[in-house]
Amino acid sequence: MTDTRPVPETSDESARSDATWWRQAAVYQIYPRSFADANGDGIGDVRGITSRVPYLKKLGIDAVWLSPFYPSALADGGYDVDDYRNVDPRLGTLDDFDDMVDALHRAGIKLIVDIVPNHSSNRHEWFTQALAAPKGSPERDRYIFRDGLGDNGQLPPADWTSAFGGLAWEPVGDGQWYMHYFATEQPDFNWDNREVRDDFLATLRFWSDRGVDGFRVDVAHGLAKELPAVLPSQAELDAMEKTTGQHPLWDRDEVHEIYAEWRGVFNEYDPPRIAVAEAWVATPERRARYASAEGLGQAFNFDLLEADFDSAQFREIITSNLEQAKGAGSSTTWVFSNHDVVRHATRYGLPPLAGRAVKQGSEWLLAGGREPELDIAGGLRRARAATLMMLALPGSAYLYQGEELGLGEVADIPAENRQDPAFFRNPGVDIGRDGCRVPLPWTHEGSSFGFGSDGAHLPQPEWFGRFSVEAEDGDPGSTLELYRRALALRHELQTAEELEWLDVGGSADVLHFRRPNGWEVVTNFGTGPIALPAGERLISSRPLEGDTLPGETTVWLKN
Template identity: 45%
Template sequence: MTLTPNTALSRPRPEARPEPARGEGDEVLPWWRDAVFYQIYIRSFSDGNGDGVGDLAGIRARLPYLADLGVDALWITPFYPSPMADHGYDVADPRDVEPVFGDLAEFDAMLAEAHALGIRVTVDLVPNHSSHDHEWFQAAMTAAPGSPERARYLFRDGRGPDGAEPPNNWPSVFGGPAWTRVPDGQWYLHIFAPEQPDLNFANPEVVADLEETMRFWLDRGVDGFRIDVAHGMAKPEGLPDMVPMDDTGLLDDHGPGDHRFDQDGVHVVHRRIRAVLDQYPGTMAVGEVWVSDDERLAQYLREDELQLAFNFKLLTAEWTPEGLRDAITHSLAAVAGTPAPACWVLSNHDRPRHVTRYGDGELGTRRARAAALLQLALPGAAYLYNGDELGMPDVDLPDAVLQDPIWFRSGGAERGRDACRIPVPWSGTEPSYGFSTRPDTWLPMPEGWGPLTAAAQRDDDGSMLSLYRRALALRRSSSGFSGEDVQWLQAPDRCVAFRRPGGLVCLVNLSGAEVPLPEGRVLLASGPVDGGTVPADTAVWLQA
């Protein structure tokens, strides 16, 4: 069956922020409710100055590609001054640009050009901790115990007769204890690396500084924030011991016994964040909230807190009908009693890419194509990770080039996240495939990626890139995607099928064999459906 041709809608070309979308009767609809966001891991997206590291100039040069792809908004990972102990998530100054990435003038130019193309721009907010190079922490290290300088962080005396034991048993997410001792004998808390001391959000000065950072970027015209570790920040009174854990796992939800995250006080912080956003109409925040319980996640989405929260159930789901349906059911249930829509993620810079999770090679790619249509058929917002649209897999890197602090903090027991952070291939047949003018990049790119490049896929109707472009164009132009619910449909055994209120039907075949193609007009399929059947590991969109 020949797929129905489709074309992308034209985009607004405003001078500043794009205007909010309008619904029937001129009802103003928040633009982010069904937006497709594109995550740019800045070090790995595009290198504009030839040093082997991605930067703001690289993003600016690729904006026409992103407009052609059809995304609505960007999320750019931290580009602030940083010693790069955690590749930018250790922020030394949240109101400036790290020189390796450019400067404020380059950021402003990129933002203006993105807005001119109708693409909104959101940036990372990293409130839970600062860099150990931040001027506040440098002042705290030279100040006395009990001083105002130390009160901005979580300094404590140690346990035991001489204070030589950490103040509590909390582990670091990156391995080892969450405490480091300073020369005068006190300890400071760092849920992540020692170079990332946790800030004390019981201190009004800390909250006020976060608000100042938000206004700095909002005044420049950004459209919102992705909030790093949005379930962190608040710590329980007295910092008591937690349930002992041998394996912390990267931001896994260990429930109420884990005192490092999801404390009630974090919602006070989010109400302060929301109050600032409400002073800038049309702006939003999405939280990285690693909680698995639907009711706990919903608390972050109350009307005076976050507009969106990542629900990672789809990202962590097994490629089975039960796993996918359960992820969708719980994700929709979590937002059902809130003002927020669902927010779908398949990959990001912290987890293995879904091509690799689903089996790697041809199998993983086929399943990733189907997963793309599943994700984009669901109601709510969707986040793509740079390279998803090219079918990028993880890369098995040699030990000598690994850079993630998890690798070092775990003593080599955990390889960390470098495998999913390889630079994006743009063109050519040899590294660095147009990512940079030099062949050696901050993480090495493998041989054999020529067919994976954006240039190689651009004019190939069967490529992953072409699939994403068609899917995003249809999502924007077809009335079938209207409504924020799904109706589950009866489907062949080991298949998942649902209908949106607007009439879109999505079927994913996980049975391992061909199944009959349902009735309806085929809008798009992740594999061939010409013969009236849907192959294994294939998804299809139909208009009922």
């Protein structure tokens, strides 16, 4: 069912002046190169985003998270940054950026931008200076350089493996090597260097002065490093404890000294700028430090993203993360899809074990040496139910562009069209993340389904037209209209960050909880119908059948 009551207007100036707006915000991630193309070159751009602000306002989100838009060679989808205080000329100009910020703010929508502090690109001015400078120079000290092994430094300093495959060290021709945990084109910064720290403080102020409301911090747990004189092997690194804050590369205690300085910058503004950490750490206690009021303020939890469509897993994850957030004084985050993982409409259509293999893009396609059977309709049905439940939880809801259309993963991209370095560095093992980055369909037909006037930088499948904004707009049964109505109701109903689990009479497949103001949510994770609890029916993820709640369905009630 879809409620037909009018959608309330999003608040504007009053919402932006609220220093706690982020605690229960609905945040929509835009991958700019794949959102909307205004100049017809096949690549999404800033003016394309501005042109779609009315769509975003009607959707009912509170904020946009903008993935990297900086000058970049796109060795890693824009996460290889050439210049942290500019816009990629293929995407627009700083004036275009200012116009976009103004349009978003006038629509009552905040802006969070990605910041990539662990590494720059190899085209960054500082790195070109480092390559031109001698060993031991101040220019090289901004990055992590080490002498190679062997008589002439011809061997790498260690056998460390990059996240994208291959060695994590690259020679520069004079016996030294630089560290790149990710792609070769992404040299890691040396955060012990004061110049690096000060330059990022300047970057935070640069964008904050332009009206940016917050930052999503890429690889937030990786900045502080302590490399011994004799580097451990990869096997030794893998065996090291990651819960003590003393691992050479990850989640070191010293990283919070960096973020305490960032917090000082954030608090220079009214309201304070906010930040959310992408921090893959070992324990809830470690994650809580990133979410503290003295640090970044919020940290992603990816627990629901990694879970099966399973009531027991969902209840345990929700309960645990709400407790963690309360202990940190923050609010938790909920996310099912983003630019790095298989879209959840597809994951939920796969067998559970394959559906969990999401950290390395579309790796599930190679599970067991064959493609697992995909239940397209079932995956979308479960995704709608899971999302409707998630939107009712206390905390921030992070949505990824296209999920509001019910888009699934595009799995059959030809090798010659792929762009993700993970595909090229791990041939036959990892087909990469391009499948969730295919440009959005706005119209039912056309050379790029309305994305732009002259094609798209990644090929779109023919079935995209059925999932376009044009096809779903106004259709009461569409996923788009489900998201619009749910987000509007969320604004009406969202109140104190509290949740009470209710008795479900021993049914292991059902979760039922109550929020303040009589708002109740029931999700049937099973496949058969159950009796529908009493209450005014506000919205459901699929049509209801009399007084029963169908399997794999969520309903919101008011009592």
